Amino acid sequence: xxxxxxxxxxxxxxxxxxxxxxxxxxxxxxxxxxxxxxxxxxxxxxxxxxxxxxxxxxxxxxxxxxxxxxxxxxxxxxxxxxxxxxxxxxxxxxxxxxxxxxxxxxxxxxxxxxxxxxxxxxxxxxxxxxxxxxxxxxxxxxxxxxxxxxxxxxxxxxxxxxxxxxxxxxxxxxxxxxxxxxxxxxxxxxxxxxxxxxxxxxxxxxxxxxxxxxxxxxxxxxxxxxxxxxxxxxxxxxxxxxxxxxxxxxxxxxxxxxxxxxxxxxxxxxxxxxxxxxxxxxxxxxxxxxxxxxxxxxxxxxxxxxxxxxxxxxxxxxxxxxxxxxxxxxxxxxxxxxxxxxxxxxxxxxxxxxx
Numbered sequence: 584x585x586x587x588x589x590x591x592x593x594x595x596x597x598x599x600x601x602x603x604x605x606x607x608x609x610x611x612x613x614x615x616x617x618x619x620x621x622x623x624x625x626x627x628x629x630x631x632x633x634x635x636x637x638x639x640x641x642x643x644x645x646x647x648x649x650x651x652x653x654x655x656x657x658x659x660x661x662x663x664x665x666x667x668x669x670x671x672x673x674x675x676x677x678x679x680x681x682x683x684x685x686x687x688x689x690x691x692x693x694x695x696x697x698x699x700x701x702x703x704x705x706x707x708x709x710x711x712x713x714x715x716x717x718x719x720x721x722x723x724x725x726x727x728x729x730x731x732x733x734x735x736x737x738x739x740x741x742x743x744x745x746x747x748x749x750x751x752x753x754x755x756x757x758x759x760x761x762x763x764x765x766x767x768x769x770x771x772x773x774x775x776x777x778x779x780x781x782x783x784x785x786x787x788x789x790x791x792x793x794x795x796x797x798x799x800x801x802x803x804x805x806x807x808x809x810x811x812x813x814x815x816x817x818x819x820x821x822x823x824x825x826x827x828x829x830x831x832x833x834x835x836x837x838x839x840x841x842x843x844x845x846x847x848x849x850x851x852x853x854x855x856x857x858x859x860x861x862x863x864x865x866x867x868x869x870x871x872x873x874x875x876x877x878x879x880x881x882x883x884x885x886x887x888x889x890x891x892x893x894x895x896x897x898x899x900x901x902x903x904x905x906x907x908x909x910x911x912x913x914x915x916x917x918x919x920x921x922x923x924x925x926x927x928x929x930x931x932x933x934x935x936x937x938x
Contacts (some may be wrong), residue, residue: 595789597819602639629834632675725757732761746884749777764792798858831924869912
């Protein structure tokens with residue numbers, strides 16, 4: 584198991600972390616073969632880590648009656664271990680942690696025992712908690728497992744969190760990163776400013792979860808000072824549902840962005856155009872026109888078309904593609920073939936599906 588300093592170092596370097604989907608059979612049981620294939624796909628694509636048990640994995644796996652939290656975490660851990668043995672790579676393993684404090688502590692303990700490096704901590708279950716209660720919750724979990732903070736957008740179950748909350752959260756010693764996914768520029772800046780004001784930008788990695796603004800988030804240098812030499816802070820990577828599809832291209836894109844930033848302050852206009860195109864593609868996959876109702880089925884549909892899933896089944900039978908969503912996915916894949924990785928998937932699919 585990695586030390587917290589090793590985890591910090593890896594996260595601060597910036598990486599692609601796909602939010603791992605859940606592979607199910609038509610009977611809505613865990614499809615182990617395809618679940619393993621997805622993990623192999625992400626790691627083979629060059630992702631620096633994986634996040635399991637998060638929104639894209641379906642929060643229902645955290646329910647005891649569903650009983651999938653442990654098996655799904657274990658499968659991903661086993662594939663990460665196999666990958667490490669074969670390649671020497673050390674992917675960062677992020678476990679989604681939800682619920683009130685008692686449940687969150689149980690899940691943190693389970694994830695740590697399995698071997699996960701940190702926990703992406705959702706606060707969605709604490710909708711009525713004040714900042715003191717939220718900080719107590721985060722602090723308790725951070726004593727069990729390093730915490731990856733999480734600003735989840737309200738449209739999919741999150742809550743509004745103030746600058747004051749984030750300013751206190753980033754003082755918690757074992758917070759190693761924050762995923763910002765409010766899909767809101769003002770709220771994203773609250774988090775970045777809090778990290779900067781606390782002077783922890785070299786200890787807490789900033790990751791975008793704003794699937795509607797991925798490339799612009801990664802290109803923007805943030806400064807909150809008028810001095811001659813302001814401290815520039817950057818979002819270094821992404822933990823994204825959008826990066827659960829076309830992952831090989833996402834890795835190449837992050838590498839291209841890093842290279843552009845190293846070459847000087849001038850941003851190629853091509854990257855800004857790609858930002859708009861990727862946002863448009865995300866609108867189809869995430870079903871933005873229907874309030875994100877088809878978000879997870881949309882991810883599944885892209886993976887199904889590539890052969891990485893047998894179907895788009897979710898744990899909830901009513902969670903399906905919205906009317907017209909498949910046509911929208913058709914549109915964006917035809918319009919932006921350079922955002923897809925179909926050739927890469929087709930050339931490796933058989934090996935990923937091998938038991």
